[in-house]
Amino acid sequence: MGVSQGLGQLLSFSAITLTLWYGLKLTRTESHHYTPGALFMNVTILATQFMPCFQTFAEASASGSFVFDMIERANINVLDGEGKKPETIKGDIEFKDVTFSYPTRQESCILQNFSMKISSGKTIALVGASGCGKSTIIQLIQRFYDPDNGQILIDGHDIKTLNVAWLRSHIGIVSQEPVLFDGSIEENIRLGKLDATDEEVIAAAKLANAHNFIMDFPENYKTISGDKLSGGE
Ligand SMILES: Nc1ncnc2c1ncn2[C@@H]1O[C@H](COP(=O)(O)OP(=O)(O)OP(=O)(O)O)[C@@H](O)[C@H]1O
Numbered sequence: 001m002g003v004s005q006g007l008g009q010l011l012s013f014s015a016i017t018l019t020l021w022y023g024l025k026l027t028r029t030e031s032h033h034y035t036p037g038a039l040f041m042n043v044t045i046l047a048t049q050f051m052p053c054f055q056t057f058a059e060a061s062a063s064g065s066f067v068f069d070m071i072e073r074a075n076i077n078v079l080d081g082e083g084k085k086p087e088t089i090k091g092d093i094e095f096k097d098v099t100f101s102y103p104t105r106q107e108s109c110i111l112q113n114f115s116m117k118i119s120s121g122k123t124i125a126l127v128g129a130s131g132c133g134k135s136t137i138i139q140l141i142q143r144f145y146d147p148d149n150g151q152i153l154i155d156g157h158d159i160k161t162l163n164v165a166w167l168r169s170h171i172g173i174v175s176q177e178p179v180l181f182d183g184s185i186e187e188n189i190r191l192g193k194l195d196a197t198d199e200e201v202i203a204a205a206k207l208a209n210a211h212n213f214i215m216d217f218p219e220n221y222k223t224i225s226g227d228k229l230s231g232g233e
C-alpha cells in the first residue's frame with residue numbers, strides 16, 4: 001500500500017509540476033493567450049481531479065492484496081481435476097499422528113498427534129467436551145483443511161492424493177446445525193448430486209427417513225423449505 005500510495009503521489013505531483021513549468025513558459029512566450037490566472041485555474045483543476053483518483057487506487061490495491069492473499073492460501077480446490085479417483089470406496093478411515101490448528105488461530109492446537117482407525121461399516125461416536133475438536137475431525141475428513149502434520153487415510157490413500165470433488169461426493173453429512181437453502185425440498189436434496197434423477201432424490205429421502213413427512217406436505221417434494229421444517233426434519 002505504501003509503495004502504490006507513494007507512486008500515486010509522485011505521479012500527481014509530477015503532473016502538476018509539469019503543468020506549472022509548461023504553463024509558466026507559455027505565460028511568458030504566449031502571454032496574449034495564457035495568463036497567470038488561467039494557469040492557476042488549470043493547476044487547481046488538475047490537482048482536484050487527480051487526488052481522489054490516486055487515493056482510491058491506493059485503497060483498492062491494498063484491499064486487493066488481502067483478497068489475493070486469501071486466494072493463494074486456498075490450496076484445496078474442489079474444481080481442479082487433479083487427484084486419484086479410485087473405482088470403489090470401502091470406507092476405512094485412519095488418522096495417523098494428526099496435528100492441526102485452524103489457519104486463523106495458529107496459537108491454539110486443536111489436535112495434537114491424534115490417531116484413530118475406523119473400519120468400514122462400523123458405527124462410532126466421538127465423545128468429548130464442547131470445543132474439544134469433534135467437528136474439526138469431520139471437517140478434516142471432508143478436506144476443508146489440511147493437517148499441519150500427520151496423515152488422514154481413506155482405504156489407505158492419503159486424502160491429499162484424492163480428487164477433492166470425488167472425495168466429498170462419497171461423504172454424507174448431517175451437520176449439527178442443518179442449513180437449508182431457499183428452494184424446494186427436492187432442490188435441497190439434489191445439492192448433494194446435481195444430476196440426480198427424481199428416483200434417486202426419493203431414494204435418498206427414504207434412506208434418511210424423510211420420505212414420509214415430505215409426502216405429508218401438500219406439495220410434497222416441491223414444498224419450499226423455508227421455515228416449514230423442524231431441525232430434525
Ligand atoms: N473455523 C474455525 N476457526 C478457528 N477456530 C475454530 C474454527 N472452528 C472451530 N474452532 C475452534 O476449534 C475448537 C474445536 O472446535 P470443534 O467445532 O471441533 O468442537 P466440537 O468438539 O465439535 O464442539 P461441540 O461439542 O461444541 O460441537 C474450538 O475451540 C473452536 O472454537
Ligand SMILES: [Mg+2]
Pocket residue numbers: 134135136176
Ligand atoms: Mg461440534
